[in-house]
Amino acid sequence: MNVLDRLRIVLIQTSHPGNIGASARAMKTMGLSDLRLVSPVRYPSAEATAMASGADDLLAGTPVYEDLDEALTGCRLVMGTSARQRSLRWPQLNPREAAAALIEAAAQRPVALLFGREQSGLSNEELDRCHSLVTIPANEAYSSLNLAAAVQVLSYELRMAALERQAPAVDTSADLAPEDQPASAEALEDFYAHLERALIHLDFLDPNNPRHLLRRLRRLYGRAVPTVSEVNILRGILTAAEKGPRR
Amino acid sequence: MNVLDRLRIVLIQTSHPGNIGASARAMKTMGLSDLRLVSPVRYPSAEATAMASGADDLLAGTPVYEDLDEALTGCRLVMGTSARQRSLRWPQLNPREAAAALIEAAAQRPVALLFGREQSGLSNEELDRCHSLVTIPANEAYSSLNLAAAVQVLSYELRMAALERQAPAVDTSADLAPEDQPASAEALEDFYAHLERALIHLDFLDPNNPRHLLRRLRRLYGRAVPTVSEVNILRGILTAAEKGPRR
Numbered sequence: 244m245n246v247l248d249r250l251r252i253v254l255i256q257t258s259h260p261g262n263i264g265a266s267a268r269a270m271k272t273m274g275l276s277d278l279r280l281v282s283p284v285r286y287p288s289a290e291a292t293a294m295a296s297g298a299d300d301l302l303a304g305t306p307v308y309e310d311l312d313e314a315l316t317g318c319r320l321v322m323g324t325s326a327r328q329r330s331l332r333w334p335q336l337n338p339r340e341a342a343a344a345l346i347e348a349a350a351q352r353p354v355a356l357l358f359g360r361e362q363s364g365l366s367n368e369e370l371d372r373c374h375s376l377v378t379i380p381a382n383e384a385y386s387s388l389n390l391a392a393a394v395q396v397l398s399y400e401l402r403m404a405a406l407e408r409q410a411p412a413v414d415t416s417a418d419l420a421p422e423d424q425p426a427s428a429e430a431l432e433d434f435y436a437h438l439e440r441a442l443i444h445l446d447f448l449d450p451n452n453p454r455h456l457l458r459r460l461r462r463l464y465g466r467a468v469p470t471v472s473e474v475n476i477l478r479g480i481l482t483a484a485e486k487g488p489r490r
Numbered sequence: 491m492n493v494l495d496r497l498r499i500v501l502i503q504t505s506h507p508g509n510i511g512a513s514a515r516a517m518k519t520m521g522l523s524d525l526r527l528v529s530p531v532r533y534p535s536a537e538a539t540a541m542a543s544g545a546d547d548l549l550a551g552t553p554v555y556e557d558l559d560e561a562l563t564g565c566r567l568v569m570g571t572s573a574r575q576r577s578l579r580w581p582q583l584n585p586r587e588a589a590a591a592l593i594e595a596a597a598q599r600p601v602a603l604l605f606g607r608e609q610s611g612l613s614n615e616e617l618d619r620c621h622s623l624v625t626i627p628a629n630e631a632y633s634s635l636n637l638a639a640a641v642q643v644l645s646y647e648l649r650m651a652a653l654e655r656q657a658p659a660v661d662t663s664a665d666l667a668p669e670d671q672p673a674s675a676e677a678l679e680d681f682y683a684h685l686e687r688a689l690i691h692l693d694f695l696d697p698n699n700p701r702h703l704l705r706r707l708r709r710l711y712g713r714a715v716p717t718v719s720e721v722n723i724l725r726g727i728l729t730a731a732e733k734g735p736r737r
Binding site for chain 2: 388
């Protein structure tokens with residue numbers, strides 16, 4: 244079972260059905276699947292389905308509850324999202340810290356992340372159910388994230404945390420075709436030697452300080468980490484330059 | 491000046507005006523302010539203004555261009571967003587890595603992050619303008635983030651990177667001599683045009699597919715982010731190669 248399947252996203256008394264659909268889409272793009280609604284104001288709704296786009300299957304399986312406790316059955320870690328700093332009663336985390344803690348806990352048991360009403364957020368009674376709060380560090384002058392945008396940011400951080408956790412750090416370059424691998428040190432040295440010959444041939448090196456220019460070019464190409472085929476292209480150009488233009 | 495003010499978000503040929511408004515809102519919640527549109531399909535639009543919500547001031551100041559190059563004037567680091575892995579070898583970053591690099595570069599000069607069309611993303615010509623690509627590591631089975639949701643995730647990571655950076659951290663590259671600063675986008679384009687002329691002169695381009703080789707060379711040099719003086723050296727070599735070796 245994927246750890247992301249143990250992450251429950253709970254939307255409480257959402258006013259706009261479009262936000263419910265867009266939240267379902269945001270979740271599905273990040274591999275989350277367990278959406279639950281508590282007392283949505285207008286639902287089901289064609290607007291929700293339209294905004295869900297290709298996540299309509301997720302929406303179709305979404306249960307609706309009248310009571311938050313029912314939606315949280317079986318959950319042992321519950322976090323609430325808050326647009327602003329709350330009183331000191333709750334530990335307050337940023338999305339990255341919250342995602343790390345939720346993914347860690349979800350390895351053993353279901354966890355939930357609560358999103359409150361568009362206008363007024365979570366009530367005090369709902370906050371009482373939360374072990375800690377998450378706040379997206381928004382612009383103080385305009386902190387009004389759209390609900391689905393907040394779900395997107397948190398779902399993204401949850402996916403990033405899940406991916407990091409899995410990571411036996413796969414080396415993606417292992418999958419590259421041989422010609423797209425970084426060129427070997429020997430191939431690079433052969434290229435630099437060729438470059439030097441060509442620049443001498445073109446009378447371009449400063450005879451008083453030939454190494455200076457070559458050193459600069461080494462730094463430039465070195466930063467790019469050229470591939471096997473790129474080194475071949477560059478050497479092809481050098482060979483053409485040595486021959487000179489057709490007369 | 492806030493480093494986030496140097497971050498340009500460029501939306502190319504957006505179809506749905508609501509996405510433009512929602513993107514403006516997403517940016518403003520994260521403290522970004524420089525939005526630019528290239529050839530939007532329907533704009534201005536009441537729908538865009540409605541979706542911008544309290545970010546209508548940002549939208550009102552948003553310039554519209556017909557040409558991507560105009561929108562990028564003065565930018566020295568350009569990244570493109572891509573929904574999938576591209577075949578050819580651009581450096582491909584996740585949003586966190588990309589944000590770190592963009593914020594680092596924005597400390598000295600404007601940078602841009604490009605978002606393509608809702609359906610088809612960025613064209614190859616647009617990708618050619620990018621030093622690297624950003625991909626949100628989405629669910630392989632459903633990777634279709636809404637455009638404004640993608641803008642929200644990237645803007646969030648940019649804000650997180652900017653907040654992390656605020657720690658005093660002296661900016662060493664601000665002290666670089668002018669010739670050691672990264673070359674401007676215009677200087678790079680001039681170099682690529684010169685490279686093309688020289689390769690034609692040397693009879694090196696494949697007449698059946700001349701753009702393919704140039705695109706590969708752009709990627710190679712783009713990865714290195716050449717400085718002003720490095721571009722001068724490379725152009726000097728091209729001029730010498732055009733003349734040919736002394737006989």
